[in-house]
Amino acid sequence: MPSHTDSLPEQQTQSAAIHSTLGIVGAGAVGCFLGAVLSQDKALAVQFFGREALAIEFAAYGLTASFGGQHLTVNAPAFFTSMVSLIECDVILLTVKATSLPHLIPQLKKFIRPDVPVIALQNGVGISVMLENELPNPIYRAIVPFNVVKTSAGTFSMASGGDLIWPQSEDNRLQYLAAIFARHGLPLSIAADMQAVEYGKLLLNLNNALNAISDLPLKQQLQNRDLRQVLAAAMQEWLHVCQALQIKPGSLTRLPNHWLPTLLRLPTPLFKVLAGQMLRIDPFARSSMWDDIQAGRRTEIMYLNGAVERLGIQTGVATPVNSAIVELIKHLEQGEKLSLSPLALKQQLLGH
Numbered sequence: 001m002p003s004h005t006d007s008l009p010e011q012q013t014q015s016a017a018i019h020s021t022l023g024i025v026g027a028g029a030v031g032c033f034l035g036a037v038l039s040q041d042k043a044l045a046v047q048f049f050g051r052e053a054l055a056i057e058f059a060a061y062g063l064t065a066s067f068g069g070q071h072l073t074v075n076a077p078a079f080f081t082s083m084v085s086l087i088e089c090d091v092i093l094l095t096v097k098a099t100s101l102p103h104l105i106p107q108l109k110k111f112i113r114p115d116v117p118v119i120a121l122q123n124g125v126g127i128s129v130m131l132e133n134e135l136p137n138p139i140y141r142a143i144v145p146f147n148v149v150k151t152s153a154g155t156f157s158m159a160s161g162g163d164l165i166w167p168q169s170e171d172n173r174l175q176y177l178a179a180i181f182a183r184h185g186l187p188l189s190i191a192a193d194m195q196a197v198e199y200g201k202l203l204l205n206l207n208n209a210l211n212a213i214s215d216l217p218l219k220q221q222l223q224n225r226d227l228r229q230v231l232a233a234a235m236q237e238w239l240h241v242c243q244a245l246q247i248k249p250g251s252l253t254r255l256p257n258h259w260l261p262t263l264l265r266l267p268t269p270l271f272k273v274l275a276g277q278m279l280r281i282d283p284f285a286r287s288s289m290w291d292d293i294q295a296g297r298r299t300e301i302m303y304l305n306g307a308v309e310r311l312g313i314q315t316g317v318a319t320p321v322n323s324a325i326v327e328l329i330k331h332l333e334q335g336e337k338l339s340l341s342p343l344a345l346k347q348q349l350l351g352h
């Protein structure tokens, strides 16, 4: 599993980045937050690629990353609304949502030089394969276990705990970026097996869709046993698929993964005692998939519960709960209202 990185070979990596240019493709919550941290390094030129509204906001307010009591600011971030300048970049952080990738890939193919490493930070499974099929570049995965939210104009804040999980690599460009994160105090772990981390993150992200379907704040949702039983069943299906694939998903919580379904199924008073940490969340926080539904955007469902369904078919493991969740999200994406009580949802998905 991930190991901590206090002693990166900094001297060795320093030389790699002098006059290097980093492209953040998809200037949104994750891209702006990480880009602001990386911009603190004087030897690295950071360029942001995103929408015009954000360029205007940056011009007025600059960009700030806020975490652990620090505020790292960039006064005039280099911002592009066209992908043409990607040709200048020596390393790319890909931070669009997974749903934007199919549309974006032709432009990446056109403008990113083929030797340039691309580090994809999306949630979900199936990202690397999609990129590797389309791009000649070395593709890496990194995983963001914490939440990032925009807290005011130009300011992106870490809203929960967890280490950025970065791929172990011989490539000194990746090592150099890890050294910058570490130097500026961003909690960071290095992992040799990013597929295990990606699969472990998916286990936790299976709740995103259920939160959107329940239409409740996360804290309230997790205090409802009917909804926890549905989540436990969805997680159990993914763990069975991983077993069939002979992949051991990395654990991103203090508990071993296989205990999570058992913990979730406990009666609520006991769950509250044992899962105190899990419930220490903003009482109004909801999943980003709930936000996507409210905004009428397509969700990342096909890379989350949809990936469980897809790999379940591939391995011959039944995944009826995740399939039903995918279908309900598709209805919500069409603008339909579900109005299912937690008990009705459990009866519909678990059949009891």
Ligand SMILES: NC(=O)c1ccc[n+]([C@@H]2O[C@H](COP(=O)([O-])OP(=O)(O)OC[C@H]3O[C@@H](n4cnc5c(N)ncnc54)[C@H](OP(=O)(O)O)[C@@H]3O)[C@@H](O)[C@H]2O)c1
Residues within 6 Å of the ligand: 025, 026, 027, 028, 029, 030, 031, 049, 050, 051, 095, 096, 097, 098, 100, 104, 121, 122, 123, 144, 145, 146, 147, 148, 149, 288, 300
């Ligand atoms: N935010 C979090 O706390 C968090 C935590 C862990 C993991 N993640 C994962 O990280 C990924 C990014 O999430 P996010 O919350 O940072 O998303 P986001 O805020 O929506 O950022 C992505 C940005 O990229 C822009 N974009 C997409 N296609 C573009 C294009 N062709 N040209 C220019 N700009 C383009 C989007 O604009 P439009 O919206 O206009 O398309 C959006 O502003 C997702 O896979 C998410 O699941 C997020």
